[in-house]
Each structure stands twice: as structure tokens, then as C-alpha cells.
Amino acid sequence: MSPKLIKIVLPIVIVVVAAGLLFVLSNARQPAEQREELPTGILVDAITAHVEDIQYRIVSQGTVQPKLMTSLISEVNGRIIEVSPNFVEGGFFAKGELLVKVEQDDYLTAVKAAEANLARASASLEEEKARVRVAEGEWASFTEGVAPELGLRRPQLAQELANVRSAEAELERAARDLSRTEIRAPYAGILQSRSVNIGQFISRGTTLGMIYGTDIAEVRLPLTDHDTAFIRLPTRGQGDYPDVQLSAVIAGRLQQWQGKLIRTEGVLDERSRVIYGVVQVEDPYQLALDHQNEPLRFGRFVRAQVQGVTSQQVVMLPRNLLRPQNQVLLVDAEYKLEFRDVIVQRTDERYAYVASGLEAGELLAISAMPNPLQGMQVRLGRVDGEWLESTVTSATSDTDKQE
Missing domain, CATH: 1.10.287 (Helix Hairpins)
Known part of the structure; x- marks a missing residue:
């Protein structure tokens, strides 16, 4: 074959071979795997709102004092x-x-x-x-x-x-x-x-x-007006006295004593604007009965939990979830953020007690978000501490993509 003919035929052969290889490779390629479309948005954790009946416990503190104290004075020489x-x-x-x-x-x-x-x-x-x-x-x-x-x-x-x-x-x-x-x-x-x-x-x-008399010890507890609204205070020595649990850590162990809120002093303190409730504990040094607990010594500083009233149909949620203007952040059925106004009945150092504005089963967002907006799309991670299946699938998919 002459060199001139080779120059004409060789490019044609190369083109035909390349076209054949391209056809073979196109037919041999597997179809792309169809993956479920996952929701997009910020990953947040949530908890479920639970409606329940709650008996409030009002927390206060005070120092143990004797009910009777007498200075002995000589009447003779x-x-x-x-x-x-x-x-x-x-x-x-x-x-x-x-x-x-x-x-x-x-x-x-x-x-x-x-x-x-x-x-x-x-x-x-x-x-x-x-x-x-x-x-x-x-x-x-x-x-x-x-x-x-x-x-x-x-x-x-x-x-x-x-x-x-x-x-x-x-x-x-x-x-x-x-x-x-x-x-x-x-x-x-x-x-x-x-x-x-x-x-x-x-x-x-x-x-x-x-x-000091050892038959009865007393503890003066400062109570605000808001606290007294949730306590059935005794009036004129009549009615059931609220139970009070006193506690203190002694030598690394938590010790507890039981008492009764028997009266209030009836006058607001002019400086602190609180009223003092008086708790009585019988036999604080445990001299009359053979007890195994630590004696409640005069002068000890104790923490008190006063039994309060019972409230119906209340949602108890961590206090840090309560936002300004008594709002909470929810995740709706479409995985969007919703700001909800609620009526808070009471708050303490750990919880907020919502009387209305929340329904049982609604999801409250608990993840920290710098600038949450109404209607923002999110993805649910853990609900009540458990990972959702869709979230686990999403994490597996991301791993496959990296491989």
C-alpha cells in the first residue's frame, strides 16, 4: 500500500474504532441509582410536649432556729x-x-x-x-x-x-x-x-x-407573692399544713427532714418585700425516738421544698426553651420553624410550666440556633434523645458520596 493511501485510510480506521468503543461503553454503563430526595435545612434536635397534672414545689431556704430560747437570769444573791x-x-x-x-x-x-x-x-x-x-x-x-x-x-x-x-x-x-x-x-x-x-x-x-428548747425547731423561709399564690397557707391555725422537705449536704451525704408550714409572720419585710413562712420540725435532735438520720442542729442552713397546689393540664419544659415575650420554638409537620406564644403559669430555676398554648405531641426545637426565622426549613435529628431513621439514612448517603 502506498504511503499516500495509508495517510487516507488510517484516520478513517481510527474514527471507526473509536466510535465502536464508545458504543460498547455506552451500552455497558449501569443506570444511575435512584436515591430518595431528602429534606434540606438545618439539622435540629427536638423534644415532644407532654401534658400532665403537676403538684408544684416551692423552693426556698433558711436557717434552723429553736422555737423556744431563754436567757437564764438569777433572781437571788x-x-x-x-x-x-x-x-x-x-x-x-x-x-x-x-x-x-x-x-x-x-x-x-x-x-x-x-x-x-x-x-x-x-x-x-x-x-x-x-x-x-x-x-x-x-x-x-x-x-x-x-x-x-x-x-x-x-x-x-x-x-x-x-x-x-x-x-x-x-x-x-x-x-x-x-x-x-x-x-x-x-x-x-x-x-x-x-x-x-x-x-x-x-x-x-x-x-x-x-x-434552747429541743422539742421543736423552726425555719423561717422567705416567700414572694408569686410563691404564696401556689401554696395553701394555713389561716388562724386551721386547715391542713403543707408538707415541707428540708435538706442539707452533711459530710458529702444528702440528709433530709420532714416538717410542716404552720404559719406566716403576716407582715412583709420592708427591705426585701417578702413574707416569711415558719416551718416547724418536731424533735429535731431525735431525742424522743430512735432515728438513724442526722440530727437537725440549730444554726444549720437548709434548703426547703414546700408542697404547693396541684395544677391540671400543664406542659413542663426546660426553662432555657422559653424565649423572650413567652415564646417557644416549634417544628411543625412540614419541618419548618414556628414561633408560638404561650401562657406561662410559673417558672423556677429549672423549668417553665406552660398552662396553655401547647398541645400534646408537638415538637419543640432544643438545638441552639443563632438566628432562627419563622418558616425556616429544618431537618430533625434526635427526638426525645432518639435518632430518626431519615436522619440516619441521610448520614449514610453522605458517607457513600464521600467514598
């Missing part, structure tokens, strides 16, 4: 000759227990002197009564008519009777002073502080110590 072993700071004592005894010698002498004075006054009274009887007899024997008071010794009799009563009062005073040499506990309690000791001379008005 003298030297202390006896002190109870329980008359120490932190010592417990029973009602009527002898705490401090003052020397009694001078007071015993005063009682004896008062008794002798009363005996003399009583003898003089009996003697005067006899003279009155004699005077009445003499007047009846020698004179007719009404006898004068002086003639019948009536004034003298009245004077002797007054002397007897004065002597009796003096004896009572002496006996009372003698009884005051023994300072006894007016109620069961604990000694908070002590100011005297054995051998010390004290005078009338000397402070001996401070005692």
Missing part, C-alpha cells in the same frame, strides 16, 4: 455551790432538771424568821379575839343599846388581822426566794452558752446562760 453535769455548752437536759444551785443558808434563816413572825402575829390575833369577846360580854351586861366599834375593840382586831396577813406574805416571799436558789430547766433543751461556774458569787440579775 449568793454563791453557786452546785452545777449540773449537763450545764455545759452542748449539754442536753430534761424539763425541771436542776441546773444551778445557790447557797441557801441565808434564805433558810429568812424563812425561819418569817415563820416566827407569823406565829407571833397569829398569837396576838387570838389574844385580841379573846379581848373582843370579853368586851362584848361586859357591854351586854351593863349597858343597853348599840356598842361603839372602839368599845368592842374592833379596830384592834383589824390591826392584828393585818399583822397576820403581813407575816404570811413575808413567809411566802422568803419561801419564794429560797426556791429561787435552785435554777431549774423550764423545758427540755440544750445549753447554748454558759456564763457562770461553781464557787462564783452572783447577784440578782446575773445572766447564767442561754438555753
Whole structure:
């Protein structure tokens, strides 16, 4: 074949071969896989709104104090000759227990002197009564008519009777002073502080110590007007008292005690504009019963949860989902964002309680979004903590594309 013919035929052959290869490759290619069209938009997580009946618990805090506290003060003068072993700071004592005894010698002498004075006054009274009887007899024997008071010794009799009563009062005073040499506990309690000791001379008005009653402890809880709207406060000591749970962390362990909200102080605090509720706890040191819990000591700072009223058909949602102007962000059936106005009945440090504006089963967006807009298209990721199937499929599809 001549070189000229080769130059003409070779390009034609190459074109035919290329066309044949292109036809073969076109017929051998697999059709493109049909994939489901997935929704587009920002991936967000959501939770489902649940409607339920809720009993509110109002949270407050306060310091444990004794209901009864008394400063023991001496009413006599003298030297202390006896002190109870329980008359120490932190010592417990029973009602009527002898705490401090003052020397009694001078007071015993005063009682004896008062008794002798009363005996003399009583003898003089009996003697005067006899003279009155004699005077009445003499007047009846020698004179007719009404006898004068002086003639019948009536004034003298009245004077002797007054002397007897004065002597009796003096004896009572002496006996009372003698009884005051023994300072006894007016109620069961604990000694908070002590100011005297054995051998010390004290005078009338000397402070001996401070005692606290251990039968009942009280906790003053500050309550706002909004708090009191959700508590059935007792009125005039009548009705059921709301239960109160007190708690504190002691040595790394949470300890709890039960009490009752028995009254309010009735006057708003001028500075904080709150009203104080008073919670009582019986036997805080657990002396009457054999308890295993930690004693509720005076001076301890505790957290309180007061049992409130029950509200019907309320949606409880995390407080951070509540937006300004009482709005929440929903995901509707078309996977679009919706701003919804709701009526909030109450909020606390963790939750917001929605009374109306939400229906059961609606989805609330919980993901953080910088600039959410009404009607913005989104994709659901996790709902109530569980991944949706479509979201998992979308993630698998993205992985396949990368491969």
C-alpha cells in the first residue's frame, strides 16, 4: 500500500474504532441509582410536649432556729455551790432538771424568821379575839343599846388581822426566794452558752446562760407573692399544713427532714418585700425516738421544698426553651420553624410550666440556633434523645458520596 493511501485510510480506521468503543461503553454503563430526595435545612434536635397534672414545689431556704430560747437570769444573791453535769455548752437536759444551785443558808434563816413572825402575829390575833369577846360580854351586861366599834375593840382586831396577813406574805416571799436558789430547766433543751461556774458569787440579775428548747425547731423561709399564690397557707391555725422537705449536704451525704408550714409572720419585710413562712420540725435532735438520720442542729442552713397546689393540664419544659415575650420554638409537620406564644403559669430555676398554648405531641426545637426565622426549613435529628431513621439514612448517603 502506498504511503499516500495509508495517510487516507488510517484516520478513517481510527474514527471507526473509536466510535465502536464508545458504543460498547455506552451500552455497558449501569443506570444511575435512584436515591430518595431528602429534606434540606438545618439539622435540629427536638423534644415532644407532654401534658400532665403537676403538684408544684416551692423552693426556698433558711436557717434552723429553736422555737423556744431563754436567757437564764438569777433572781437571788449568793454563791453557786452546785452545777449540773449537763450545764455545759452542748449539754442536753430534761424539763425541771436542776441546773444551778445557790447557797441557801441565808434564805433558810429568812424563812425561819418569817415563820416566827407569823406565829407571833397569829398569837396576838387570838389574844385580841379573846379581848373582843370579853368586851362584848361586859357591854351586854351593863349597858343597853348599840356598842361603839372602839368599845368592842374592833379596830384592834383589824390591826392584828393585818399583822397576820403581813407575816404570811413575808413567809411566802422568803419561801419564794429560797426556791429561787435552785435554777431549774423550764423545758427540755440544750445549753447554748454558759456564763457562770461553781464557787462564783452572783447577784440578782446575773445572766447564767442561754438555753434552747429541743422539742421543736423552726425555719423561717422567705416567700414572694408569686410563691404564696401556689401554696395553701394555713389561716388562724386551721386547715391542713403543707408538707415541707428540708435538706442539707452533711459530710458529702444528702440528709433530709420532714416538717410542716404552720404559719406566716403576716407582715412583709420592708427591705426585701417578702413574707416569711415558719416551718416547724418536731424533735429535731431525735431525742424522743430512735432515728438513724442526722440530727437537725440549730444554726444549720437548709434548703426547703414546700408542697404547693396541684395544677391540671400543664406542659413542663426546660426553662432555657422559653424565649423572650413567652415564646417557644416549634417544628411543625412540614419541618419548618414556628414561633408560638404561650401562657406561662410559673417558672423556677429549672423549668417553665406552660398552662396553655401547647398541645400534646408537638415538637419543640432544643438545638441552639443563632438566628432562627419563622418558616425556616429544618431537618430533625434526635427526638426525645432518639435518632430518626431519615436522619440516619441521610448520614449514610453522605458517607457513600464521600467514598
